[in-house]
């Protein structure tokens with residue numbers, strides 16, 4: 720007899736949601752997609768203006784495309800609380816910047832997955848967009864912004880680089896679009912993309 724005892728799957732750890740400051744409270748895994756219902760881990764109930772306590776007023780759902788779970792496109796439905804300050808009446812939302820950039824459609828995990836797919840595995844943007852199931856434009860804009868932030872806006876990116884290599888490869892054959900990567904060959908890290 721096989722052991723029929725199952726433990727609760729630690730999906731939060733699987734999907735690395737703890738790193739995003741999220742707590743999974745429900746999951747629906749279908750053959751072709753996965754949906755994780757989450758809440759924000761930290762309450763964030765203190766007013767940014769006057770420091771008084773806020774009371775929960777209502778909540779809204781923030782939808783984020785996340786890195787694929789297995790090969791399934793994964794969506795996070797994050798319940799975000801809205802508070803109103805008892806002192807000054809200021810209304811604010813729970814801070815979700817650990818999970819995603821403001822107004823972003825991709826979670827930070829989804830972005831990291833996309834960047835790694837392009838830089839390390841050389842996947843096409845069309846394939847990248849399939850992962851979190853977002854449009855090509857959404858994936859492309861998010862990856863470009865994140866690439867700029869991580870690789871280009873970091874003035875210390877050449878710190879500790881010992882061997883630099885340049886790799887150029889065709890990104891889209893039909894458009895003869897080339898991408899150049901400047902890599903730190905010692906650590907196998909790409910430090911610039913042009």
Ligand SMILES: [Zn+2]
Pocket residue numbers: 766767768769770771804805806807808809
């Ligand atoms: Zn206040």
